[in-house]
Amino acid sequence: MKTNNENMNVSLLAVAVQGALLAMFAMPVYAADAADDEVAALKRPVNSIEVGVSNVSQSSAKFGEYNGLNKAAANVIGNFSVKGGDAYNPFGESGTLRWGMYGSDLGTTSRALGGSVGSQGKWDLSIGYDELQHNIADTYQTPYVGAMGGNTFLLPVGLPRLNNTNLITPAQLQTVAISSTRKNTNVGAGIILNDAWSVKFDYNQLVQSGAKLMSFGSMKVAGGSAGEYVSILANPTNYKTDSINLALNWLGDNAYATGSYYGSFFRDANTGVKFQTFDAIANGIQTQSTMPSNDFHQLNLSGGYTLTPTTKLTGGLSYAKNTQNSAYAYDVYSMVNPVAPFTNGVSPQASLNGDVRTTHADVKLVDQTTKALTLSASVKFDERNNKTASNFYYMNALDGATNHQGNFANAPVSNSKTQFELAGDYRIDKDQLLNLTYNREDVKRWCNQYAIGGLGVVAGGAPGSNLYPAGANCVVAVASKDDKLSTAYKLKLSDAVKLNVGYAYSQRSTTSDANAITPRLSLNGNLTGAVPLIQGVNAGDFRGFYPFFNASRKQQMLKGGVNWQANEKFSLGMGAKFTDDKYDSLYGVKAGNSWSVNLDADYNYSENGSFSAYLTQEHKQRDMTDLQTVAAITANATRLPVPANGTWSDRQKDDDTTIGLALKQNGLMDSKLDLTGDLSYSMGRTGYTTVLNYVGTTATPNFWTCNSPTLASCGSLPTIKNDVIQLKLTGKYKVSKSAEVTVGYLFQQMRSTDYYYNGLQSTFTPNQVMPTNQQSPNYTINVVTASYSYLF
């Protein structure tokens, strides 16, 4: 910044005279032009076209998961950004028109391209295209014949029936790269009608192709030994989603409002996937359903009103209709009576005619009672009202066992959540802020209609037993109330030091209906269709067991942080957070806790140079206790001898370390060279330890010890390890005003060990899982880039 010193003394004047004389006679006339150039450079956008090449040293789907660099190959670098319009005129009369075009990563499958034009304050128009290939696996192998993205997977003729002794050979497998590609095209427009009214329109089409890996379990078929033969196949993602948003905005002196329509229309090109079981090669092709096409229409209204200069009211309303009526994908093997009417006398729809209405309402009042005190009160209501009909469906479980057949109703669950919040922020003085918040959350769950009656006992027939009495709940946790109190305190200890600390306590109380009848009931103690229902179970679960997300719970959170701005160049920050959850459930998730610590340091050692470093350490832990399903006094090959009420516990521990270093040095070599360097390292560890909480006999030791090589039903699983280190160096050299050369180097190494893949190897195959030979991602990749940018 310039400063004017009007108190120059004579000696200074003398110096000024000499300097001025020098300037008068020696400075080129074009010195002023240089200043103009500098001003113009600041006022005009810099357009750029960048072309170059990058080389990737090794193929890896994981490295190239999202960046398009999944192949060991040279890739074209192509980026551009061009802007113009009379609104950029740096010295002359300027207008309001601006336009721009951009393209990025044009040489890869992560390319984006677009443009916009608009007269600011009047209208604007934009169009964009964005592509993303999600590379999922490059080590996947399969004997199945069928293209990735297709919906039919058959086994080659002559493939023998596989089992534990007749393993598949490498020659029978082919490697298939699995990826799912998203192509987004969007168009946007806006018109400002006048000072008060404006209209906005956005349209987006997302076209998805390719596939994602999914397990397909087979039904037992004639000639096969059993069901539940698992093939991991490329489930097609041939989707298209069209989204529209049309909004009308109004802006007044003391109020504003927006009314909008949002529509989203999802279409799946497939209604099912055909696949062949490897249990019985000669037998029929089975059908797996896919995601059904659906529509979503939503009307929204939101706005705000300034009641007084210190009191503001905001609120919103939304109402939506979500429908789905895709034809069912029948699997003749899975339906007990597959020919219509396929439910043994009850005739539900041939398609769902699904209908869900969602409602949202919110209102918030904020009042700055005094300059020091701000109070707010808000209420939010969200409801998912499922109006879909409930009917009975009569189906086989995959194992084909008659006593596992299911005849139960679909449960179109509705839920609502009402949230009430009171908050106060009190500024004790200019350096201290205290806030206190009370939050209440009420959740309800229900079915508007739940089919009653049904076939009752399904093992062998005998329809008519009243498994589903009128008035039965379709959900166990019918309601919950969560009260939360939180407080935070901030203190500016000095200009250099700032502190903050916060604490929150919440208590959720859940009301459960132990006699609720949830779907998939038939595989628990109520299988025999006793009337009344067998007590001692929460629908599908043992009494005392609750899903953690709706169980009664007490939760505490404590956090704090300090920031120290030592001087203009150096700052240091530290933060920590601790949470503790305690669940009231006898079984299920009992407790959880987490903590994290963050350290950050920034050192701006010069105007052109900076160095920063950070460290984050996280820990999460979850403990659960489950009741063994069935007391089994006699052990067999798949079951431990479990005493009645025998329980087991499992602990999950996650520990993650992330470290980052960044260095930036600009203005080297006479302000022509800029350098940046980033180094990051992340280390993730996840482990599970299972403990049996009972002691049995030693009659069958192989079945009892955690070290049993056969069943090994307790002990610690091999730790899941994911280590990634990355070094990124970039140098940008300004050849001239209009040219830059950029050279970059990227090193990334991933070391991953995950037991998930063990059971998928062809050298070791559970006799009912088709091996895929997928591997934990491990790679060491070097990427070198060089590009030339033309600036204008």
Add this chain to the structure above:
Amino acid sequence: MKLFSKVLISCALLGSLAPVALAADNRNAGKDIGHVFLASAEPAAKPVEVLKAAAKDIVLKGDAKCTVCHDESDSPKVLSISQTRHGVTADGRTPTCTSCHGESIAHLGHKGSSKPPKPDHVFGKNSGTSAAERNGACLSCHKGDKRTHWEGSQHQRNDVSCTSCHTIHSAHDKVRERATQDEVCFTCHKEQRAETHKISTHPVNADKLACSGCHNLHGSAGPKLLKKNTVNETCWTCHADKRGPFLFEHQPATEDCTICHAQHGSNIRPMLRTRPPFMCQECHDGSHASGTPVGLNAAGRQGGMTVAPSRNNVGGSCLNCHNMVHGSNSPAGGFLQR
């Protein structure tokens, strides 16, 4: 001698200011009058006029009184505001310097060599201006629409100001560009920064998804500043295939995707909070094999096996058969297997 000095000084000042006049006139008129000025060698009274001429607007209407000092040599480069939407002077709504910084009488009227007092509103990192005052300058124009729920939002209550995230004078506002937005958000949200380095994430580090893809940082009616009213509505914006409604629904999938998924990153693919069968066993106890402790069996150990481990435990575990965990539209999908 004194007279000689005065003449000399006058000539020298005149000469030294010539380039300034040239520059100023060029900026304001776009005309090259420098040669005329130099050739005419007009009266010595010019310096004052030249100074006035120099004090013409460079970017914004009425910015002359500011840009006379805060010119192209200023750091940060304030004149770059010309490239932003705030620099379109032909748009009648475009502010000038004092619209945001206040009339700043004391700052403008300062004389002498001492450091001038600060403008009325300063927006820097260690500004003495309160967040509310800073935000007031922005919200006087930017109200409604996406900022409807700003008042009382998490960011507002925590003294986050607009300029905590936005760089108003810069042609490249990092928080408005997809490739760099996360750097701004991670300044405060350190855990999320760490989570994006895990093995299973959204494409944030690949610059294909910005935080604002899911969150409305200016306040929202949804939880966690999400753009939509609920978690699921937000997720279904991109993952509409999971929206249904399905014939056979899975309760947590209809309520909240984050019951199972760690949306910012996880060690367990695909962005799961935990690995099946444990994930399933956290909610399912009584049925089938879900009540069975699997321990090492889930690892599918390759050595010393005398009995192949169950397909219930290895690989996807429960999901090997119960694959339609987001819901099934098959009439045989009651077990979420079809």
